[in-house]
Amino acid sequence: MTLPEPRPDLGLRDGYHSPQVDVPVRLNTNESPLPPPPGWSARLAEEVGSIEWNRYPDRQAGELRAALAAFHGVRVEQVFCANGSNEVLQCLCLAYGGPGRRVATFEPTYALHAHIAHLAVTGVVQGRRRDDFSLDLGQVADVVAAHQPVITFLCSPNNPTGLAEDPASVRAVLDLAPGLVVVDEAYGQFADWSALSLVEDTRPLVVTRTFSKTWSMAAARLGYLVGPAEVVANLERVALPYHLDAFKQLAGRLALEFTGEMEERVGLIVRERQRILAAMGPMAVTAWPSQSNFVLFRPESRKGGEVWAALLERGVLIRDTSSWPGLSGCLRVTVGTPEENDAFIDALREAV
Numbered sequence: 001m002t003l004p005e006p007r008p009d010l011g012l013r014d015g016y017h018s019p020q021v022d023v024p025v026r027l028n029t030n031e032s033p034l035p036p037p038p039g040w041s042a043r044l045a046e047e048v049g050s051i052e053w054n055r056y057p058d059r060q061a062g063e064l065r066a067a068l069a070a071f072h073g074v075r076v077e078q079v080f081c082a083n084g085s086n087e088v089l090q091c092l093c094l095a096y097g098g099p100g101r102r103v104a105t106f107e108p109t110y111a112l113h114a115h116i117a118h119l120a121v122t123g124v125v126q127g128r129r130r131d132d133f134s135l136d137l138g139q140v141a142d143v144v145a146a147h148q149p150v151i152t153f154l155c156s157p158n159n160p161t162g163l164a165e166d167p168a169s170v171r172a173v174l175d176l177a178p179g180l181v182v183v184d185e186a187y188g189q190f191a192d193w194s195a196l197s198l199v200e201d202t203r204p205l206v207v208t209r210t211f212s213k214t215w216s217m218a219a220a221r222l223g224y225l226v227g228p229a230e231v232v233a234n235l236e237r238v239a240l241p242y243h244l245d246a247f248k249q250l251a252g253r254l255a256l257e258f259t260g261e262m263e264e265r266v267g268l269i270v271r272e273r274q275r276i277l278a279a280m281g282p283m284a285v286t287a288w289p290s291q292s293n294f295v296l297f298r299p300e301s302r303k304g305g306e307v308w309a310a311l312l313e314r315g316v317l318i319r320d321t322s323s324w325p326g327l328s329g330c331l332r333v334t335v336g337t338p339e340e341n342d343a344f345i346d347a348l349r350e351a352v
């Protein structure tokens with residue numbers, strides 16, 4: 001007997017998964033370097049006893065969504081939650097994609113946009129960004145006119161480049177794109193501007209956010225989007241019943257009681273990001289300005305892969321993006337604690 005072959009098209013692009021190596025300084029996956037505030041852990045421990053574990057959770061995630069709606073000043077019907085923003089993206093592709101339909105991405109950008117669409121049996125058309133990684137609106141116009149995508153993905157700030165879109169480009173893409181425009185704001189809190197201000201029930205725009213980065217809750221797997229109520233209703237049609245467990249709903253709702261602490265962390269990361277960029281200034285590297293919690297840079301004296309390995313030898317793990325399309329020779333470092341950043345800066349100085 002033999003086991004059946006799976007779909008032949010399941011693979012994720014080679015080199016995407018970041019190795020989980022046990023080293024002292026881990027700056028490779030854009031997580032928060034700090035645990036959530038102690039007050040949050042205490043509140044969670046207090047309330048977890050009230051979960052009715054024998055019952056299915058609130059299918060509507062009513063309290064969590066109401067808290068998020070209040071946080072963003074929108075209606076609860078405009079908020080959709082899922083297991084990480086990746087699952088939000090998957091629901092978008094399941095609801096709006098499918099055979100014969102296409103999504104558009106502008107590369108280099110977050111690899112999961114194309115991958116998730118692909119798994120949802122949706123075609124992917126990949127436009128290019130300019131050499132400085134900014135969005136080329138002429139290219140956007142050509143791609144969306146030629147392929148009529150059901151979803152046009154933007155990522156702001158863009159992973160892995162760190163650049164944010166300005167309001168004018170997002171508005172321009174909204175005017176050009178025939179379908180939904182999805183702005184992935186996994187790093188939105190680190191940027192000066194958010195597309196959330198453009199969300200309206202009659203505008204085909206959704207903004208996705210996550211608890212994985214700013215909120216120090218990557219382990220919880222919680223993400224959401226804010227968008228037109230009609231889109232949210234369609235996403236609920238493709239989400240599995242009770243997909244959001246009771247513990248996660250509680251954890252997310254309680255996190256919103258600690259927004260002050262979270263904003264302090266964002267402030268710290270932004271200051272540390274500027275310090276890393278300043279330290280790179282005199283080194284033999286090209287670094288791109290970032291509005292995120294990571295910095296993309298290209299060593300000019302040695303190959304990217306060699307510098308990545310030299311950092312690892314010194315106990316510092318960053319992301320090797322040097323083989324990714326459009327990112328030849330580039331590396332990405334996540335902003336860590338001040339001590340971790342010192343370790344990175346010292347190791348980089350030696351390595352280049």
Ligand SMILES: *Cc1c(COP(=O)(O)O)cnc(C)c1O
Pocket residue numbers: 030083084085086087110155159184186209210211212213218221222223
């Ligand atoms: C990290 C990241 C996400 C987060 O995914 P989760 O599933 O919420 O952990 C989404 N989009 C981008 C661009 C990211 O970098």
